[in-house]
Amino acid sequence: MPHSPSGETVTSRALRVLATFSAQRRELTLSDLARLTGLPLTTTHRLVGELATWGALERDEQGLYRIGLRLWEIAALAPRSVGLREAALPFLEDLYEATHENVHLAVRDGDEALYVERISGRHAVSVVSRVGGRLPLHATGVGLVLLAYADVEVQERVMAGPLRRFTDRTVTSPPELRRLLAEVRRTRTAISPGYLENNALSVAAPVWGPAGDVVAALSIVVPISRAPGPFLPAVTAAARGVSRALGARL
Amino acid sequence: MPHSPSGETVTSRALRVLATFSAQRRELTLSDLARLTGLPLTTTHRLVGELATWGALERDEQGLYRIGLRLWEIAALAPRSVGLREAALPFLEDLYEATHENVHLAVRDGDEALYVERISGRHAVSVVSRVGGRLPLHATGVGLVLLAYADVEVQERVMAGPLRRFTDRTVTSPPELRRLLAEVRRTRTAISPGYLENNALSVAAPVWGPAGDVVAALSIVVPISRAPGPFLPAVTAAARGVSRALGARL
DNA sequence: GCGGCCTCTTCCGTTGAGCGGAAGGCAACC
DNA sequence: GGTTGCCTTCCGCTCAACGGAAGAGGCCGC
Structure with missing residues (x-):
């Protein structure tokens, strides 16, 4: 037929x-x-x-x-993947060399974080992220940043949908997630202790584009036993560096 | 119609x-x-x-x-691109941190070298390679390695075709290229001084696959004023590391 | 050695998805 | 207002796409 x-x-x-x-x-x-x-x-x-x-x-x-x-x-000609990565790589390398931990760069695609770059040291805590892979917005550092600065429709849609629990620490309550996102916007960073994996703590910051929007998020992932504070300046600096490289006016 | x-x-x-x-x-x-x-x-x-x-x-x-x-x-699911890159990244990072020069990983696709990874330091000599980009086999370090270990048909085809001249140093004579490839196989490294760009010298080594074939080439690119000798051990070690990670029995 | 099973390849009659020119909407420019 | 160029929609026509059938080949169990 x-x-x-x-x-x-x-x-x-x-x-x-x-x-x-x-x-x-x-x-x-x-x-x-x-x-x-x-x-x-x-x-x-x-x-x-x-x-x-x-x-x-x-x-x-x-x-x-x-x-x-x-x-x-x-596909390597996609501006939002390899193009973004090219601009970001020097800053990701700097952050990696300073810490030898996992370094991530992700963009939001629909209701998920899509990882466009990952650099992991041999001795860095094991993480499940994968270049080209997707992870949920509410349970990852980069995801929280991307969600915090997304349009309200995206935020509402994510909070209306099921917020899957990955560990005992995963935020699955919409009101709690809303508060968390407000805090992310206030501090311009996201700290994600064990939300996705019990033994991993993530520190993330927004990457701004030339139009004043958040086009990506950058993060470092360390063992949960580490305090996030000492990593904040380096992550923020790296994210701002990428932002400037992309033409953002900070 | x-x-x-x-x-x-x-x-x-x-x-x-x-x-x-x-x-x-x-x-x-x-x-x-x-x-x-x-x-x-x-x-x-x-x-x-x-x-x-x-x-x-x-x-x-x-x-x-x-x-x-x-x-x-x-496309990120392609084993010969991101898959290969994942296995190679720790060794590429090591080589990068040790030198802060340009580090490349390329595979042969047809009669060209296709770059699947590139890490460049801020102060590294400027190079024209691009992740997802292609460059000729006869005029690049990685290309010479990939060609040296390619099937004879590929070698003959490349040598029968026009060997484009990029600089005064580019090898464009088939007999000379044949000798060069023999030297690459003998020393298991390729040194490419100014073949593609006047100011860049490349040192490359083969990455072996589990079947005993060469599946990729790894290289470092430095200013032409540098002597290649000191880089050989690190490039070779990195390439062997990637080979082992891919399951090659060296 | 043989039958059963599964994968893959090739053939071919049938037909509606794909074809692209024509027409028109829209925006920018002069 | 007229011109130009880009993009969108329409629609009559037809052959590229369709997939069942048949068969080759390999693997496995008996």
């Missing part, structure tokens, strides 16, 4: 194939892709073949598909 | 739209995209709309399109 029964476009289908990959499944067979997308095997075969020919996907000798370099090459 | 006169598929067209963006043109109007792809305005409008809806493209209030975060998020 010709043409998509659901009326779905070819472009949409091709993109859904790409979106099937995840941090947990970085390599998939043709059958995997068909099952996960719900597309007929023949259709998947044709679409996957086109994506592989162009370089969006790569197929190895065992028939496993992975996201291809060509896609990454194009 | 229905359907592509050239018989080109929808997927191919959509990918070509994405491929229109470049380091020189990170933001384009709808008309730009139509002109650059050669597609009719209506067709471009439809395809671009779909890409934007999904997040592969982002449109600002002025009607300028950019590569979207969603595409980068998917």
Whole structure:
């Protein structure tokens, strides 16, 4: 039977194939892709073949598909990811060298924090963040900063939705989160002690854009046994440095 | 008139739209995209709309399109880019901290070196490389390493093609390049003094994969006034560290 | 060694998603 | 007000896309 029964476009289908990959499944067979997308095997075969020919996907000798370099090459032109990272890297490196802890740079995408950069020292506390990965706004340092300076609609939507509990310390009460966000705006920093992981404390600050909005958040993550105070000046300075590099008038 | 006169598929067209963006043109109007792809305005409008809806493209209030975060998020799952970078980062950071010079990690893609990571110090010599960017194999340190260990077909193809001259020092003679590659294999390092830029000297070493092949190259780039010798041990050690992290048996 | 199962590839008749020119709205400029 | 250029919407036409069927090949259990 010709043409998509659901009326779905070819472009949409091709993109859904790409979106099937995840941090947990970085390599998939043709059958995997068909099952996960719900597309007929023949259709998947044709679409996957086109994506592989162009370089969006790569197929190895065992028939496993992975996201291809060509896609990454194009995606690396995204101003809000690699572009932002390029501007921020000197300051992230400075902060890393001064502390040898985990350093993060994240942007808000919808109702989540999307990590565009992460530098972790060998001996830094283990954290779950991943470049290209997403984490919730309410339970991370960078997330709290991004949420505090987001439009009110975004804040209301996040607080209206379920606030997932990750540890005993996670803030899951909307009124409490509202107070926390007010404090973030007052101090222009966010401290997140064990909200996402029991053993990790995060100190974050906003990165301002040229239009006076907050375009990213920068943070350091240390063991929860550490006091946050000593890290505040360095994190704030790094964030301000990135802001200036982006053309913000502080 | 229905359907592509050239018989080109929808997927191919959509990918070509994405491929229109470049380091020189990170933001384009709808008309730009139509002109650059050669597609009719209506067709471009439809395809671009779909890409934007999904997040592969982002449109600002002025009607300028950019590569979207969603595409980068998917592309960040590419093992040969961000995956490789994750494994390599501790060693790249070590090399950077020890020298505060430019540190590169690149892979071979076709007949070019594609840069998956770059860490540059504030005072490091200025270099033209860019994360997500490509540079020629014969005129860069990482490129010489990647070429030296590539299949013979790749080597022959590169040497059969024009070897573009960038500086007076660029190796453009196939016999000379062949000798240089033999030297790279003998010493397991590549030294590239002023081949691409007059004022930059590069020292590179191979990164081995678990299958005993060279999967990437790592390098440091310093001012041409520096002697390469003192950097060799650190570059080699960093490359071996990355190799082990990738499961190579050295 | 053989049958069963699964993956992947190729074929091909059918048809509606995709095609793009035309028309028009809108904004900027003179 | 007229001109220019960009973007959006419409819509008649048609072939690229559709996916079931058939088959090749590999793996595994008996």
